[in-house]
Amino acid sequence: MKNTKPLNLREIVVIASISAVFGVLYLLWVFFGQLIQGIFGPVGHGLISGFWIMAPIVCAYIIRKPGVALIAELVAAGTEILAGSVNAGAVLILGLTQGFGAELALALFLYRSYRLPVLMLAGMFGTLANFITIYFMYGYSQYSSIITTFMLVAMLVSGAILAGWGSKSIADALGRTGVLDNFALGKINRQKRVKKDDLPHH
């Protein structure tokens, strides 16, 4: 299902709320991540980095319109800054690039497919964007290419599993609560239910 109408206020505030919750979680995750980075180095950090791509994928999967992923990640980054991130600059740049990465993957499928492999690809694009950004921002070119390669692989795995599969399972669980009935995901679920109920009558 493709929907090219611009976002309405209801959808924007919902994106903002979901992303604000994730923004706070991102901030907690940053502290966790810095602990991991300090002890296990960049590869360990890479394995948990997919978490930072969850807001755009959850929102895009629910609302299914162009631009949702980018907006969601920017709002999450903005919330992180407002809530007192000690890395405002990095967070903002990363929010932009990660959101853009996830958005690009969905755009490749013309915003028509939101199946699991596509969401996983979006997560991987997001972590790839993250990798490229921090590679230049924190001077990772000074490390041996073996460690940066391992780091990239860890990030891509994390992007597929945490960001792709994790986001989908959260959004699906939310759909079952019924709060999404007014949004694209809820409507699609309802259509599926109706179809299933219809079958015996034919």
Place this chain on the structure above:
Amino acid sequence: MIENHQKSNHFLQQVNPTLKLISILTVIFFMMPIFDPWTPFVFLLLTINAIKVLGGVSLRFLFKFLAPLSLFAFSFVWINVVFPSERGETILFTIGSMPVALENIKTGISLGLRSLIFASWSLLFVLTTEPTKFMLSLIQHCRLPPRLGYGMMAAYRFLPLFQEELNQVRAAHRIRGLGEPKGFTDRVYEIKRYLIPLLASAIRKAERIAIAMESKGFDGSRQRSYYTIIKWTSKDLLFSTGLIILFSGLLLLRKSYFLL
């Protein structure tokens, strides 16, 4: 505590939030090609002093934020010693069979200090900027659509409520005998158990607030009046000039002393 600093009347608090945000980004781009340890060291000292003198933030308060980050900063040192892109020639000593080179330690210190500069410069922004002013400045100066700006502000105002709700969800789960998590997988499921009701109620609230905003005539158009107008003042000019002097001074110092 943070709010007291954000609302006080020092120089940095009066600089336009958009300008401060741009300054962070220029700092990041300024630091990208620098790999010697002295430039970031001087820069870090100057930044911390600027926050103290121009922002009225006590050093003790500042270090409370920066101390946890030093572990993160230190990781750059050891990673650079163990996994450098090319090992330096001045071997100081060896750990086991691994030589530790002075050049790699220097680069590591430089990268660690760089991460601390990013953090302290971000603190300069966060500790001296009121969230509402920041958002209004984005709407008024950066052409952020009001629909998005006010939507974000509404969501941001709900954050304290989420905290309260989290406590309720936790209490509700406990009273139904779900108990405390045991082990790692339990803990992961616990996160999801809390997250879903929290997000569900966030979505319900968001729908309601959107309807309330629209029923009061908010249409998201740019032709609207503002209660607070964020102005450009002479302080912004002063801040930008100071920043340019800081950058050129650092480059000059680096060229004449640090790169020898």
